[in-house]
Amino acid sequence: MTQDISPSVARATAPTFSPLYRQIKDFLVDCLARGEWGPGAAIPSEAELAQRFNVSQGTVRKAIDEMAAENLLVRRQGKGTFVASHDDPRSHYRFLRLIPDDGSMVESHSEPFACAVQEAAPEVAAALQLETGAPVIVIKRLLSFAGKSVIYDQIYLPAGQFPGLTLETLRAGERSFYSLLENDFGVRMIHAEERLRAVAADAESAGLLAVAEGSPLLLVERTAYTYGNQPVEWRRGLYLTTAHYYRNDLG
Amino acid sequence: MTQDISPSVARATAPTFSPLYRQIKDFLVDCLARGEWGPGAAIPSEAELAQRFNVSQGTVRKAIDEMAAENLLVRRQGKGTFVASHDDPRSHYRFLRLIPDDGSMVESHSEPFACAVQEAAPEVAAALQLETGAPVIVIKRLLSFAGKSVIYDQIYLPAGQFPGLTLETLRAGERSFYSLLENDFGVRMIHAEERLRAVAADAESAGLLAVAEGSPLLLVERTAYTYGNQPVEWRRGLYLTTAHYYRNDLG
């Protein structure tokens, strides 16, 4: 007989039946999306969830295993299972792929220098699933390794989801950009897609990165998504790759 | 009491104890590395392996689960578990990340035009863990999408592991490069690392890709590894990214 974690839910003529562990996973993902447990918080123990859903602990375990593999949760033996957070040092460099040629682990430093609201250009609107002309926050910043500027980022966010975000906010504190969005606006980035191209530096980029106009730069366009595959950030990064490279592992 | 899948193995004073499922995984990986089962072949069933190792089926299952997640094995319900192969269409585009801007799924065509043995330059030797000057096979080829050349590859292989590889071999048949290495030389690529940079086209690349000298190109340097993290291929690819982009998913 087909089972369901919530007997009160009408199964009716629904032609789609998921295994129990998947129903549990879907439920837990929904809890995360609704902010039931904030980033860094502990979720209920496997035993408690098993009791709550009337399933065995192994079934709950399989659901959590998959979510841990997707970087949604973090297991810590003896302590519990926690909602993944960009505050965690382990998640800190998950989205930055530029590495110095010499392999040194120098600290990177972000220097935002502009933050304004604009109307979304068609390209930006399409990526963020907004109407063209909708208000977006535009942030410009320079990222440097060991004092040398290597990335010029232009970041676009839907204005409505980040009220009161200013240049001062960005410059305050040492936390990373995604940590800030997570803590101050409750928006957690869980996935991103990047499109890379080689381009010639325009006047603005050349000036900021201290190279000749026309020099080859690595263009990295990123769309970042929160729960439910909802895009909430689009950015255009220009990477100077004379002494650094973009690393990618093909599994 | 600590257990071991092979009671006859002296555990002696070994300070490292792995869980059973990890010992089984290590054993299976070793079987693959030794070529016990060729690519595409079926491995013994979970029940048989469980009996052979005197463990429960769930323990074998966990070992195989991890190997499937690492693309070493492929599970097929009702049929069995098989050694992953580049002949499988699913694995076919696992290493090619260049996508046309319009998203069309056009067929790519590889056109090798040079194949010779050279002495390894220091950079190549380092990547392949050989001595500088060791014999390496150098392959040059053009890859085109919809008739337009978009990638110029220079591929370096340790000559000793690929005896008799010629331009004729490469041009024969329609199989992919990694399928050929797998079928004709028993070398299966399981993992690769790429380093990306933006560079200016030199005369040779500009000519082959039909762009002006100095045009920005995406330089992709790849080291590919077989079982045991042994590097067996290094390649330098120059990608034309005016109508295509390199796609990367950040998990």
Added chain:
DNA sequence: AAGTGGTCTAGACCACCGT
């Protein structure tokens, strides 16, 4: 019908963490 992987259970014990 027989064989395979896929799901699920109920219980055991271990390793680790906090108090």
Added chain:
DNA sequence: CGGTGGTCTAGACCACTTT
């Protein structure tokens, strides 16, 4: 110590594929 996740078992039943 009690609570957590981590490993392992023995068995059940289901879904899929082939004979």
